[in-house]
Amino acid sequence: xxxxxxxxxxxxxxxxxxxxxxxxxxxxxxxxxxxxxxxxxxxxxxxxxxxxxxxxxxxxxxxxxxxxxxxxxxxxxxxxxxxxxxxxxxxxxxxxxxxxxxxxxxxxxxxxxxxxxxxxxxxxxxxxxxxxxxxxxxxxxxxxxxxxxxxxxxxxxxxxxxxxxxxxxxxxxxxxxxxxxxxxxxxxxxxxxxxxxxxxxxxxxxxxxxxxxxxxxxxxxxxxxxxxxxxxxxxxxxxxxxxxxxxxxxxxxxxxxxxxxxxxxxxxxxxxxxxxxxxxxxxxxxxxxxxxxxxxxxxxxxxxxx
Numbered sequence: 001x002x003x004x005x006x007x008x009x010x011x012x013x014x015x016x017x018x019x020x021x022x023x024x025x026x027x028x029x030x031x032x033x034x035x036x037x038x039x040x041x042x043x044x045x046x047x048x049x050x051x052x053x054x055x056x057x058x059x060x061x062x063x064x065x066x067x068x069x070x071x072x073x074x075x076x077x078x079x080x081x082x083x084x085x086x087x088x089x090x091x092x093x094x095x096x097x098x099x100x101x102x103x104x105x106x107x108x109x110x111x112x113x114x115x116x117x118x119x120x121x122x123x124x125x126x127x128x129x130x131x132x133x134x135x136x137x138x139x140x141x142x143x144x145x146x147x148x149x150x151x152x153x154x155x156x157x158x159x160x161x162x163x164x165x166x167x168x169x170x171x172x173x174x175x176x177x178x179x180x181x182x183x184x185x186x187x188x189x190x191x192x193x194x195x196x197x198x199x200x201x202x203x204x205x206x207x208x209x210x211x212x213x214x215x216x217x218x219x220x221x222x223x224x225x226x227x228x229x230x231x232x233x234x235x236x237x238x239x240x241x242x243x244x245x246x247x248x249x250x251x252x253x254x255x256x257x258x259x260x261x262x263x264x265x266x267x268x269x270x271x272x273x274x275x276x277x278x279x280x281x282x283x284x285x286x287x288x289x290x291x292x293x294x295x296x297x298x299x300x301x302x303x304x305x306x
Contacts, residue, residue, distance in 0.1 A: 065092060103151040106144045113141045146270040149208065150256070153277040164206060166197045167231050173210040174229060180218050187226040194233050199303040205278045212271040213238040213299050226294055235302040242296035250288050 067088060070081045117137045124130045174190055181188040199206070217227045220242035228239045245253060256273040279286050283304040292298035 102147055106147040106151065109144050110141075110148070113137060113144060117141065143270070146274060150270060150274050150277060153205075153274055153281075160202050160204075161200050162203065163198050163200055164203055166199050166234070166236060167192050167194065169203065169206050170210055170229060170231055170236055173207060173214060177211065177214050177218065180215070181227060184218065184221070185223045186218065186221055189226060189228045191228060191230040194231055197231060197233050197235075199234055200305045201282055201303070205281065209275050209278050209301065210236070210238075212275045213301075216240075216271055216299075217242075217296075220296065228292075228294060234304070235300065237298055237300045239292035239294050239298045240296040241292075241294040244290040244292075244295070245288055245297045247290075253288065 067085045068081045070078055070085070117134065120130060120134050120137060124133075171190065174188060178188055214227070214229065217238050217240035221227050221240045222242070225241035227241065228237075230237045230239070254272050254276045256270060276286060279301065285302050287300050289298050289300070290296070
């Protein structure tokens, strides 16, 4: 091989190496640029999508009137936000129709049920079958009345708010329901930890709230056991001696018609749902725990304003 050929080969090898290095550099830069552009694109798409998802998650079943502000979302997500608003409107309309149906049905059923119960009590000769029919009729009447209570709670717009002495309202309810506890040989204890505790509420609604919680305690407390109602500053609690409520069920108990034992005919599963609905009218909270010193459940209601 001549010297010229050798120099030519060396030059070719040097050029090839340079081309490979340049090509590798270009590919690396292009790859990094691709990653950067992809990251930026994903960020501009994912972050608004996550923000939109967070807004949707904040809409609870009790907030169906809320809508997503489409002007606050990127134009790429505008169709999704609009579709979500349309879906919410349809659900809200369906829910309103359901509420009206339940209210109308309960009103229509109340009068014939009352007539039927009166006829059973006055015109049918005493028998075991008569007693069962009367119990069934009273059970259905109770459900109808609670459906009406729930409807009134949902559609309440003009509560007569006033400053109430909490202990007076609680004591009146306890006096009214004390015979139920006596019938079951239960000890009903009232503990007043506050001289003059006031809350701002509608007296009728507050009475129903306390009544539902105390009736629930009487129902779940075995004969011969105790129930404690305690009053403190802008708050009260109701404790029973029942078996308590498992932690995984402590949210479900406020759902309509929910009962741990669905074959239980001693209740309708509406009392706690009505209680929570009424409390939503105020700056108030309700919690349940199994920390009762009596061994059962403890319901604690707290009003912020007094």
